[in-house]
Amino acid sequence: MKKQAIGLLDSGVGGLTVMKEAMKQLPNESFYYIGDTARCPYGPRPEEQVKAFTWDLTRFLLDKNIKMLIIACNTATAAALPELKRVLKIPVIGVILPGSRAAIKTTHQGRIGVIGTEGTIRSEEYRKAIKKKQQQTEVFSQACPKFVPLVESNQFNSAIAKKVVTESLRDLKRQKVDTLVMGCTHYPLLKPLIQNVMGEQVTLIDSGAETVNEVSVLLDYYDLAEEKTDQPNERKFYTTGSVNMFKDIASSWLKMNEIEVEHVSVEELKGIELNESDRK
Ligand code: I24
Numbered sequence: 001m002k003k004q005a006i007g008l009l010d011s012g013v014g015g016l017t018v019m020k021e022a023m024k025q026l027p028n029e030s031f032y033y034i035g036d037t038a039r040c041p042y043g044p045r046p047e048e049q050v051k052a053f054t055w056d057l058t059r060f061l062l063d064k065n066i067k068m069l070i071i072a073c074n075t076a077t078a079a080a081l082p083e084l085k086r087v088l089k090i091p092v093i094g095v096i097l098p099g100s101r102a103a104i105k106t107t108h109q110g111r112i113g114v115i116g117t118e119g120t121i122r123s124e125e126y127r128k129a130i131k132k133k134q135q136q137t138e139v140f141s142q143a144c145p146k147f148v149p150l151v152e153s154n155q156f157n158s159a160i161a162k163k164v165v166t167e168s169l170r171d172l173k174r175q176k177v178d179t180l181v182m183g184c185t186h187y188p189l190l191k192p193l194i195q196n197v198m199g200e201q202v203t204l205i206d207s208g209a210e211t212v213n214e215v216s217v218l219l220d221y222y223d224l225a226e227e228k229t230d231q232p233n234e235r236k237f238y239t240t241g242s243v244n245m246f247k248d249i250a251s252s253w254l255k256m257n258e259i260e261v262e263h264v265s266v267e268e269l270k271g272i273e274l275n276e277s278d279r280k
């Protein structure tokens with residue numbers, strides 16, 4: 001019998017940081033990834049629009065009969081996760097709760113910093129998630145709108161990057177946090193710089209990696225985990241943008257030389273209806 005895949009969605013290629021971790025930790029699973037590169041970035045967009053875009057990607061993956069959905073994008077999680085969970089039958093997991101849980105486990109002084117896109121920080125979803133679990137923890141958040149363009153222009157190691165990261169984190173550094181959540185798919189690429197600016201005493205949390213840790217538990221809980229069989233697993237990628245550019249980034253990042261990438265237009269996405277049987 002063919003394996004049922006896990007769906008991952010993201011605003012573009014950043015979610016590949018989550019995909020890499022997922023492929024490493026869950027080698028028996030099949031994955032379908034969709035990146036909305038044509039409409040990326042989501043970070044600066046209004047919440048209602050991000051929610052609608054996230055639904056477009058979700059309907060596409062549901063149509064491919066996925067068994068679980070991972071919202072790899074922090075901005076999409078902040079805007080759409082509660083509604084997706086409320087409406088859909090399959091388990092839906094976002095990156096904000098796992099990142100928050102890991103930060104609470106890590107902090108000694110109860111001072112947690114959160115960085116992310118404008119949309120993620122504006123939503124206050126990280127603060128709410130942390131406070132709900134540990135009322136006395138102080139949460140200091142900071143939008144870093146310059147970080148995504150920095151990574152996407154291949155400058156995450158440059159002198160400019162160092163300057164931008166130093167300036168963006170200046171206020172947060174004064175708050176003496178002992179734990180900092182990287183609440184954006186792209187930030188793990190800036191980790192050495194962020195660590196350097198914040199100091200070695202600050203523990204950085206990668207929300208995407210934490211999410212994959214929890215997926216493994218959830219698969220067992222719902223009895224959805226694949227057993228090791230001779231059946232090969234699938235890794236399929238879909239992009240609303242350029243297939244070749246997606247291929248270049250994905251194959252280099254995932255260290256895969258043969259990678260299956262298909263184009264899907266935004267119009268196509270909009271034409272897919274939500275199946276009644278996918279609703280709760
Ligand atoms: N990294 C990201 N986005 C890009 C990029 C990058 N270009 C170089 N690198 N471009 O995100 C975004 C716009 N493109 C996307 C594809 O369609 C057209 C528009 C971070 C990716 C994290 C996995 C740098 C780079 C790379 C390969 C691997 C990793 C990486 F080229 F950061």
Ligand code: DGL
Nearest residue numbers: 011041042043074075185
């Ligand atoms: N994937 C987004 C996130 O994690 C970052 C890129 C974007 O703004 O779309 O918030």
